[in-house]
Amino acid sequence: MLTQNHAAISTAIRLEHSHMGIQAFLSDQLMGTIEIFPSWGLDILPAGVGETDEVFVTNNQPYRLLEQAVAAVTAEYLAHGRIEIPDYM
Numbered sequence: 001m002l003t004q005n006h007a008a009i010s011t012a013i014r015l016e017h018s019h020m021g022i023q024a025f026l027s028d029q030l031m032g033t034i035e036i037f038p039s040w041g042l043d044i045l046p047a048g049v050g051e052t053d054e055v056f057v058t059n060n061q062p063y064r065l066l067e068q069a070v071a072a073v074t075a076e077y078l079a080h081g082r083i084e085i086p087d088y089m
Helices: 066-080
Strands: 013-018 021-026 029-038 054-058 061-063
Touching: 013 066, 021 066, 029 066, 054 066, 061 066
Parallel strands: none
Antiparallel strands: 013 021, 021 029, 029 054, 054 061
């Protein structure tokens, strides 16, 4: 049985910085890209964000924290990228 201290456990979600933004991977599958924008150019701002702050944008939605953007990318990927398994009787 694997435990938290087991050497074979790796991080499920991996982030890579590229010229396109921050790419979020689930294992080796690209789930989506998160871009960083200055908030002064956006119409809708997340709570607690000022005009001088930067925001993380993915799926046409700005987020205050990178963790929130990663969660949104992951949820979108899992909701639309799931494999339908047929019921067999």
